Amino acid sequence: MASTKFLLTEADIPRSWYNVAADLPVPLPPVIHPGTKQPIGPSDLAPLFPMALIMQEVSAEREVEIPEPVREVYKLWRPTPLYRARRLEQALDTPAHIYYKYEGGSPAGSHKPNTAVAQAFYNKQEGVRRLTTETGAGQWGSALAFACRLFGLDCTVYMVRVSYDQKPYRKLMMQTWGADVLPSPSEATEAGRAVRAKAPESPGSLGIAISEAVEDAAKHDDAKYALGSVLNHVLLHQTVIGLEARRQMEMAGEAPDVVIGCVGGGSNFSGLAFPFLPEKFKGGATRFVAVEPEACPSLTRGQYLYDFGDTAATTPLLKMYTLGHTFVPPGIHAGGLRYHGDAPLLCLLVHHKVIEAVAYPQRAVFDAALQFARTEGIIPAPEAAHAVRKAIDEAAEARLSGRPKVILFGLCGHGHFDLSAYEAHLAGRLEDFAYPQEAVERAMRELAPLQPPAPI
Numbered sequence: 001m002a003s004t005k006f007l008l009t010e011a012d013i014p015r016s017w018y019n020v021a022a023d024l025p026v027p028l029p030p031v032i033h034p035g036t037k038q039p040i041g042p043s044d045l046a047p048l049f050p051m052a053l054i055m056q057e058v059s060a061e062r063e064v065e066i067p068e069p070v071r072e073v074y075k076l077w078r079p080t081p082l083y084r085a086r087r088l089e090q091a092l093d094t095p096a097h098i099y100y101k102y103e104g105g106s107p108a109g110s111h112k113p114n115t116a117v118a119q120a121f122y123n124k125q126e127g128v129r130r131l132t133t134e135t136g137a138g139q140w141g142s143a144l145a146f147a148c149r150l151f152g153l154d155c156t157v158y159m160v161r162v163s164y165d166q167k168p169y170r171k172l173m174m175q176t177w178g179a180d181v182l183p184s185p186s187e188a189t190e191a192g193r194a195v196r197a198k199a200p201e202s203p204g205s206l207g208i209a210i211s212e213a214v215e216d217a218a219k220h221d222d223a224k225y226a227l228g229s230v231l232n233h234v235l236l237h238q239t240v241i242g243l244e245a246r247r248q249m250e251m252a253g254e255a256p257d258v259v260i261g262c263v264g265g266g267s268n269f270s271g272l273a274f275p276f277l278p279e280k281f282k283g284g285a286t287r288f289v290a291v292e293p294e295a296c297p298s299l300t301r302g303q304y305l306y307d308f309g310d311t312a313a314t315t316p317l318l319k320m321y322t323l324g325h326t327f328v329p330p331g332i333h334a335g336g337l338r339y340h341g342d343a344p345l346l347c348l349l350v351h352h353k354v355i356e357a358v359a360y361p362q363r364a365v366f367d368a369a370l371q372f373a374r375t376e377g378i379i380p381a382p383e384a385a386h387a388v389r390k391a392i393d394e395a396a397e398a399r400l401s402g403r404p405k406v407i408l409f410g411l412c413g414h415g416h417f418d419l420s421a422y423e424a425h426l427a428g429r430l431e432d433f434a435y436p437q438e439a440v441e442r443a444m445r446e447l448a449p450l451q452p453p454a455p456i
């Protein structure tokens with residue numbers, strides 16, 4: 001009987017993460033200080049992150065060992081299944097073979113616990129007692145709340161107030177795992193009090209929530225801060241996805257011609273794609289496609305420049321494709337894909353054309369999500385549905401050209417907490433929105449003074 005799932009055993013959970021930094025064709029531009037424009041050093045990050053994670057951030061070792069206690073927690077849901085989408089293939093009448101790696105079976109329902117668990121472990125090991133973070137719709141906050149609970153850490157989550165009020169379910173997940181969830185702007189920090197003094201009814205923003213979480217960690221010796229995407233160590237931890245997928249594709253007796261994933265900050269896509277890159281660097285023909293919303297087109301229409309990591313302009317400068325840190329994300333339903341920039345490692349590879357990028361409007365994305373749910377059963381997260389859209393388009397191309405191809409995409413989470421977005425789509429109430437070009441150009445002019453004078 002032909003297989004639908006390709007399953008590994010717990011013993012097959014990878015023993016090390018893959019660090020693409022060891023194999024890059026060109027060096028990664030350094031993170032720089034906004035004042036001096038000079039590269040920052042590990043000690044600059046020490047107030048916020050434990051040293052083990054800072055060393056991973058700058059590591060050039062190809063393989064970074066996964067600590068045994070992290071592998072033990074991974075066993076709760078890893079290895080994750082690789083599926084062959086036979087019913088979707090049939091519905092599309094395509095000669096393409098479509099595979100997807102499903103990360104929605106984790107306790108938090110997405111790929112994010114892959115890094116949350118690792119981050120909680122290293123913080124615990126260095127004597128940290130509490131982690132702080134921000135969350136928008138709550139995907140990252142819930143992953144970190146879960147991870148902190150398992151390692152006996154306290155967890156404080158600054159949740160954007162409008163989500164706190166309107167999307168209570170992930171807040172309740174965080175509270176179920178024991179996290180302290182504060183609507184942001186809060187009264188707990190100077191940053192929050194300053195906003196509330198001026199605008200008591202402020203709905204909050206991710207930028208304000210970041211400022212609160214960072215201030216809280218910086219002011220308390222026993223607390224550190226945790227980030228769910230963008231940074232090198234986050235992408236590193238997510239490579240468990242691609243390392244498992246490689247072995248599962250071997251079990252299926254195939255190799256992908258195209259690897260697809262959605263991109264918010266870039267961690268799930270990079271986690272799936274990077275372990276397949278060593279062959280690409282040696283001249284392999286596999287294509288890699290990052291998919292983003294047309295409403296937040298950082299990779300496809302942003303510029304490759306130095307910019308702040310946060311909207312409050314408090315972080316060091318990162319070289320990345322950016323829409324400008326002043327970018328105000330439109331209210332699309334893929335809440336996880338609304339960041340103004342992208343992971344520097346991913347951006348470097350897009351810049352050097354190792355990885356392609358494409359953008360879709362949200363109605364086409366939800367059409368793909370429905371087609372997927374109605375054939376394969378799983379209801380995709382709106383973010384993951386961007387990858388589904390591209391996979392379906394690649395399969396349609398195979399049908400037209402008559403050339404078979406092997407498609408692998410990341411189904412990074414389920415959409416059970418996003419059903420109001422499905423409700424809007426089913427009722428025909430979703431609208432497409434392409435980010436205006438003038439806004440991109442205006443933001444780019446504002447970035448000019450941030451650029452270092454000479455190439456670093």
Ligand SMILES: *Cc1c(COP(=O)(O)O)cnc(C)c1O
Nearest residue numbers: 229264265266267268336383413
């Ligand atoms: C957070 C999130 C994303 C976006 O983050 P990346 O770092 O780009 O992976 C995408 N999908 C889901 C389900 C998420 O929770």
